[in-house]
Amino acid sequence: MASGVFVFAEQVDNGFKKSTLEAVSEGRRLADALGEPLCAMVMGGGIAELAGGLGTYGVDKVLASDDTALIDFAADAYTQTLHQAIQEMGPRVVLAAATVTGKELFARLAAKLDTGLAMECSDLAMDGDALSAKRSLYGGKVIATVTVQGSPMLATLRPNVSDVVEAPKTAEVVSMAPVTSGGRTQVVDKQLESGGKVELTEANFVVSGGRGMGGPDYSLLEELAKSLGGAVGASRNAVDEGWRPVSDQVGQTGKVVSPKVYFACGISGAIQHVAGIRTSDVIVAINKDDDAPIFRIADYGVKGDLNEVVPAIIAEVKKLKG
Amino acid sequence: MNIIVLVKQVPDTESLLEVDTANATVNTQNVKWIINPYDEYAIEEALQIKEAKGAGSVTVVAVGPDRSEQALRTALAMGADTAVLVNDAAAEGSDALGIAKVLAGVIKEMPYDLVIAGVRAVDDDGYQVPAAVAEYLELPLVTAVIKQELGEGKITCHQLVEGGSLVVEAPLPMLFTAQKGLNEPRYASLPNIMKAKKKPLEKKRLADIGLDAALVGTGSAKVAISALALPPERKGGKMVTGDTPEALAAELVRLLKEEAEVL
Numbered sequence A: 001m002a003s004g005v006f007v008f009a010e011q012v013d014n015g016f017k018k019s020t021l022e023a024v025s026e027g028r029r030l031a032d033a034l035g036e037p038l039c040a041m042v043m044g045g046g047i048a049e050l051a052g053g054l055g056t057y058g059v060d061k062v063l064a065s066d067d068t069a070l071i072d073f074a075a076d077a078y079t080q081t082l083h084q085a086i087q088e089m090g091p092r093v094v095l096a097a098a099t100v101t102g103k104e105l106f107a108r109l110a111a112k113l114d115t116g117l118a119m120e121c122s123d124l125a126m127d128g129d130a131l132s133a134k135r136s137l138y139g140g141k142v143i144a145t146v147t148v149q150g151s152p153m154l155a156t157l158r159p160n161v162s163d164v165v166e167a168p169k170t171a172e173v174v175s176m177a178p179v180t181s182g183g184r185t186q187v188v189d190k191q192l193e194s195g196g197k198v199e200l201t202e203a204n205f206v207v208s209g210g211r212g213m214g215g216p217d218y219s220l221l222e223e224l225a226k227s228l229g230g231a232v233g234a235s236r237n238a239v240d241e242g243w244r245p246v247s248d249q250v251g252q253t254g255k256v257v258s259p260k261v262y263f264a265c266g267i268s269g270a271i272q273h274v275a276g277i278r279t280s281d282v283i284v285a286i287n288k289d290d291d292a293p294i295f296r297i298a299d300y301g302v303k304g305d306l307n308e309v310v311p312a313i314i315a316e317v318k319k320l321k322g
Numbered sequence B: 001m002n003i004i005v006l007v008k009q010v011p012d013t014e015s016l017l018e019v020d021t022a023n024a025t026v027n028t029q030n031v032k033w034i035i036n037p038y039d040e041y042a043i044e045e046a047l048q049i050k051e052a053k054g055a056g057s058v059t060v061v062a063v064g065p066d067r068s069e070q071a072l073r074t075a076l077a078m079g080a081d082t083a084v085l086v087n088d089a090a091a092e093g094s095d096a097l098g099i100a101k102v103l104a105g106v107i108k109e110m111p112y113d114l115v116i117a118g119v120r121a122v123d124d125d126g127y128q129v130p131a132a133v134a135e136y137l138e139l140p141l142v143t144a145v146i147k148q149e150l151g152e153g154k155i156t157c158h159q160l161v162e163g164g165s166l167v168v169e170a171p172l173p174m175l176f177t178a179q180k181g182l183n184e185p186r187y188a189s190l191p192n193i194m195k196a197k198k199k200p201l202e203k204k205r206l207a208d209i210g211l212d213a214a215l216v217g218t219g220s221a222k223v224a225i226s227a228l229a230l231p232p233e234r235k236g237g238k239m240v241t242g243d244t245p246e247a248l249a250a251e252l253v254r255l256l257k258e259e260a261e262v263l
Ligand SMILES: Cc1cc2nc3c(=O)[nH]c(=O)nc-3n(C[C@H](O)[C@H](O)[C@H](O)COP(=O)(O)OP(=O)(O)OC[C@H]3O[C@@H](n4cnc5c(N)ncnc54)[C@H](O)[C@@H]3O)c2cc1C
Pocket: A209, A210, A211, A212, A213, A234, A235, A236, A237, A238, A249, A250, A251, A252, A253, A254, A255, A265, A266, A267, A268, A269, A270, A271, A272, A273, A276, A286, A287, A288, A289, A292, A304, A305, A306, A307, B013, B037
């Protein structure tokens, strides 16, 4: 009989992202509801300490696969190792953060295990023997409650929609030999922003600029984001103009963000953009056009030229933060 | 170089969707149907590869009802050579694994070096079908690709991940999924739209690919929608008042701190 909750705790550069700790915390909550243990799996190189640290978030047992071949995301080795771990542990539910890696890995596992998987979920709960979750369809235009069946039931969690909760205990760390043979893909290079920069989907504050920025100089928005410990985003038009990288695009064909505060600067508020920001706690719009549709969905609208308003906001935030 | 592209027909993102909450279905009667935008990147990349090689073929494959033929015709008008549509009532209501079983069933009968799909379909936002196809066909997989370089018997893909990108090498044949940034899809010109009407489009049933209908469809689905709702409406809040940018900013920050309590 399948039992327990199992979380794939993705490490990047030997650390956990907030989204992964959110998934672990959701795993703890679900495990408590079931009255069953929470296990996690960490794959990487030199990760013993990292693995043990998951006890802070209430993990009972951690499987650690420590191998230099696992330092970067080795698609086949990760899939096979996690597959083997799942078969040995026989969990009821398996979770991960809905990162690019998490989604790719879980989509493959669902096929291998011939089981149900729901991507980018929130509001996980048990519904009898099935797992229920909420997820958005049509780029955020429709919210579905889905029921996942199978053994185990798989889900990946949308970043920034649940909390990281500490529930300290001493986690038992067990090492597990990875399956590294027969790997077909190989990471030959990586270009990752190093330390300090907050990922868009995980940021509590997102400051986005659209066509109203008038050009590629986003230093004002960078400064506001920095003063709040947040990240900078962009509308599709700004990306299409080549002012910002594709990875900054927010919206239906970009990223869905759920920060505490979303600042839309010089963004008109097209439906495809709004689809990506609807789950923000508070939306602030700064636009010089009274009739901009963004004002119809923003909690706080500021009518004005962003080149004047944003510097003034930076000054106020700095005053506040001292 | 023979390339297969997986193409899904989806409602235009500008369509207004009506949700039937009682039956947990989306009413798609009045929507305009388009090629999933990410699949356009996949088609464009396939065409560019073929053009660069000066040889080979691009085949587009879809699973869906009759109307999906329109999406395939558009792909043919963009420049694809042939199309296959699997249209079988038994496949209706399939989950991602069901659709992937059908696609894998079609593809395994064809010669190919590369399979390209979209990173996700903008209707179900599933992120699942291509990975399952890769598993069933035992192909190496790289998702969310924004750039690729084909070499001899191998491909180097730039994968867009959180905070940057990974450069991943894989042997051919393989499957990758297209992320925005890969290319700028071309439009189908009027003459090409006319020509596409004469290009081969083959229709198949599950029996033609030897797939047991019990493996697909509603009955086999392991993920089901139990309820649908429109997202809570975001109502416009208030306009911040103030005579100068400084006054506006001060009032905004006060509201964020004292009223919304987010600072
Ligand atoms: C299939 C599809 C998918 C799409 N996906 C996305 C997506 O994921 N994300 C996305 O964002 N869009 C997406 N779009 C595009 C979307 O429809 C809009 O075209 C786009 O969001 C508009 O960008 P914008 O608001 O920056 O530009 P505009 O609509 O041009 O708005 C610019 C705004 O800036 C204001 N402004 C100008 N100067 C100033 C100033 N100095 N100070 C203050 N305000 C100023 C103007 O009043 C205006 O409201 C998609 C479209 C389609 C068809």
